[in-house]
Amino acid sequence: MTENSLVKTQLQAVLERMENACIASGRPVDEVQLLAVTKTVSPQLINEAIACGVTAIGENRVQEYLGKKDELHLSGVKAHLIGHLQTNKVKQIVGSVDMIQSVDSVRLAEAIHKASLAQGICTDVLIEVNIGREPQKAGVMPEMLLPLLESASCLSGIHVCGLMTIPPILETSAEKRKIFSEMYQLFIDIREKKLDNIDVHTLSMGMSGDYYEAILEGATTVRVGSAIFGQRPPK
Numbered sequence: 001m002t003e004n005s006l007v008k009t010q011l012q013a014v015l016e017r018m019e020n021a022c023i024a025s026g027r028p029v030d031e032v033q034l035l036a037v038t039k040t041v042s043p044q045l046i047n048e049a050i051a052c053g054v055t056a057i058g059e060n061r062v063q064e065y066l067g068k069k070d071e072l073h074l075s076g077v078k079a080h081l082i083g084h085l086q087t088n089k090v091k092q093i094v095g096s097v098d099m100i101q102s103v104d105s106v107r108l109a110e111a112i113h114k115a116s117l118a119q120g121i122c123t124d125v126l127i128e129v130n131i132g133r134e135p136q137k138a139g140v141m142p143e144m145l146l147p148l149l150e151s152a153s154c155l156s157g158i159h160v161c162g163l164m165t166i167p168p169i170l171e172t173s174a175e176k177r178k179i180f181s182e183m184y185q186l187f188i189d190i191r192e193k194k195l196d197n198i199d200v201h202t203l204s205m206g207m208s209g210d211y212y213e214a215i216l217e218g219a220t221t222v223r224v225g226s227a228i229f230g231q232r233p234p235k
């Protein structure tokens with residue numbers, strides 16, 4: 001089997017498992033979007049995945065994405081930045097992606113707002129939440145989410161579309177479901193607040209090892225890399 005048809009097979013398997021999770025939880029199968037995570041993946045392989053029907057890709061690093069962007073067949077495909085973003089890289093990435101999923105401070109939200117206004121655009125963002133309260137991890141602590149949203153609600157250069165999280169690595173399916181359900185509860189709580197300029201409809205959670213559980217607990221976007229493209233080289 002060539003590498004390319006392997007991607008096709010693996011993509012199909014992921015889509016099937018996503019569908020099974022939707023069926024198991026009584027959700028419409030078109031309610032959950034697949035974001036193919038393409039960090040470290042070559043433009044050739046990304047284009048193959050796009051040819052097989054991938055409609056959204058996620059990249060972690062500004063430099064890597066901008067370096068391969070011109071080689072990608074992005075017509076009809078959304079690109080999301082999902083990795084931690086430093087404020088000094090904001091100007092480079094705003095206008096080059098459809099969404100920034102990893103906003104976790106007022107300072108970063110303001111930087112994206114300013115860079116967007118300078119280009120005459122409004123950038124869709126998600127707020128990243130550190131649901132497992134891991135000290136080394138990006139994301140706002142759950143109790144800081146509402147204050148951050150209140151500040152973001154005044155920034156016309158960004159549009160908050162929902163929440164994103166990277167939970168701790170957990171062993172059992174029950175543990176995974178528990179943390180995703182905590183995140184879903186937060187999503188529902190925030191959605192009911194009805195803040196100006198904040199439309200909470202996207203809940204981005206679930207990766208190769210846990211997207212099934214994430215969908216069971218209410219994810220609307222899953223971010224899957226290695227299950228489609230194979231193991232990444234070690235950092």
Ligand SMILES: *Cc1c(COP(=O)(O)O)cnc(C)c1O
Nearest residue numbers: 037082207208209223224225226
């Ligand atoms: C790498 C990455 C993923 C995908 O991880 P896999 O385990 O390869 O599916 C998802 N989200 C973020 C933020 C990532 O950095």
